[in-house]
Amino acid sequence: MLTIQNLHAGIEGKKILNGINLDIKKGEVHAIMGPNGSGKSTLASVLAGRSDYEVLDGTVEFLGKDLLEMSPEQRAAEGLFLAFQYPVEIPGLNTVNFIKTAVNEIRKYRGEAPLDAVSFLKKMKEKMALVNIEQTLLSRSLNEGFSGGEKKRNEVFQMAMLEPRLAILDETDSGLDIDAIRIVSNGVNKLRNKDNAILVVTHYQRLLDYIVPDFVHVLYNGRIVKSGPKELALELEERGYDFIKNENKAEVA
């Protein structure tokens, strides 16, 4: 579904990704872990098409198409979703109106008729239950004054509404309370099927107890330095990143 080859990227002249290789297949869950500043969010932004990041080398293929050629909105319409680490506030823009627009813009791209009010509402109710989000929250301006956890919940709600092929969850667990992690993860799990895939970025093993990954990758200095089964996350939790850093130093030396 997603094939990243030798991806190098940077911002404002600073190089951050130094040759990423990653292959995600339908139905899989991949987790990316790694110390602060290692480039996890940068990778997510580059995949989503943020224009201030510059791709210096490499290729990314998404569902058989050249991802890097597409505009951010095209990527979204093709089925790529990013749950932001820091969701943006847009005062004055009603959340429901925003999501309805997103749903219908994507439908339009796919040549489908817009959802009528009744079907939209029905779908919304269904997905609200899935992530346990309050109606009152959705009637407010987009993310404005939302608590950290509410913002994250809203991200997953949008994911549920847009039904992406590949969802990238950038630290969606941080800011969520213990119950919310469980609820939101259950929601994410219900959205999983054999045709879609998930890439979770997290610092905590706990999330991976709920959203169980097929692969865990460690990102360090803009490169995936270690990949393994879900047990790798446990090992990292126990040992910290130092052993990775040391291994890496050894390699370089």
Next chain:
Amino acid sequence: MKTELIQVKSRDAEDELSTIEKTVYSDYKYGFVTHIEADEAPKGLNEDVIRFISARKKEPQWMLEWRLKAYRHWLTMKTPEWANIKFPPINYQDIIYYSAPKQKINPKNLDEIDPELIRTFEKLGISLEEQKRLTGVAVDAVIDSVSIGTSFKGQLAELGIIFCSMSEAIQEHPDLIREHLGSVVPITDNYFSALNAAVFSDGSFCYIPKGVRCPMELSTYFRINAENTGQFERTLIVAEAGSYVSYLEGCTAPMRDENQLHAAVVELVAMEHAEIKYSTVQNWYPGDKQGRGGVYNFVTKRGICKGNHSKISWTQVETGSAITWKYPSVILKGDYSTGEFYSVAVTNNYQQADTGTKMMHLGKNTRSRIVSKGISAGFSNNSYRGLVHVSKNASNSRNFSQCDSLLLGDKCGAHTFPYIEVKNNTAVVEHEATTSKIGEDQIFYCNQRGIDTETAVALIINGFAKEVMNQLPMEFAVEAQKLLAISLEGSVG
């Protein structure tokens, strides 16, 4: 009362967007010129030109004298320079002050109107024909200064409502005109209103008798057509005790390289318990992307709440003109009277807007509410200028002002000049202001959800302007939203 004429539509806020996305196109859509033979005054301004205008309109002597008095006063005045706008001096001798489509005066039915003219209005989306019944809008169309046809007249007449061109009103209702014309905006008021009084060629007059609720929106559609013509229309609305009227004004002008001058005057008079709601969607040609051409829009709009418990509400959506200089105001003379000002002003490219309101609290227990939303993009400059004045006798007066600015990009300017003069210590005056910016990260967030940049901007500004847009009558709200999107096209990303 003929209530069946009022069309009731529900406003589905969530459907806002489909109309926007369908109508986002980049160029000034209304930039076509209609070729109609015109009867014009010679270029330039002097007493003879004023006599020419007055004679063409077969005006009574008192009207001519009124004009000449205004002209002589204007000669002693200077262009105001306090506004936050810049423009080269206007050559008043290079303007044609009267241009009328050559056609029979006072058409009695549509067949008598030049078909070319009707097509112009159709292009503008305005139809004088019977289908307008469906929307319940009576249109008084003004093109190059002369009102060419008024629909619904008969129906309104049954209720005693007068809705006609100003020229016709001068002929047929001289007493009303003499009583009210210039009573709110005196000929000496300011430079542009004095000029207007001297040379105005037409406009609309509207009179709602005691206790009558006007059953439909009354509407004037202005359009500047002939080259080098200034447009100086004059509108007067009088609402007698206990009456109600909602009036819509829309404007467009063809694209021209040169600047065209537009100096209109609107006067509103509301008697006891009367209410006037005046809505404008101003879409004069704003000039091109380099700031060439465009309309200079110097407008004086003022209403007086003469009677107790009367109410005047101005709503404006200003997207056009190279320069907008306009402060729709309310004199709150009657006790318990209310004044409102709801404004969205959009400037893009090199447009300049200096707009706001004056709320003059003279009566006791008077209320005013100001909601101003300025949106600036490109290299434009957008200023809110407002005055809240509470006089010594205006005890228990209240004002609330909210001035919000939204910036797109970092080369444009937003300014607020709120003046407050309070001479009575029981008054409560509140002012709130915010400035925000549409950031790249907001746009990217929308993009990531499948929403392209133009649509995202439209979504954000419609959210920003909603409180004002909600004040517009339904028929206008949709058009106004399209306009917002169009005028900001290409300003982000």
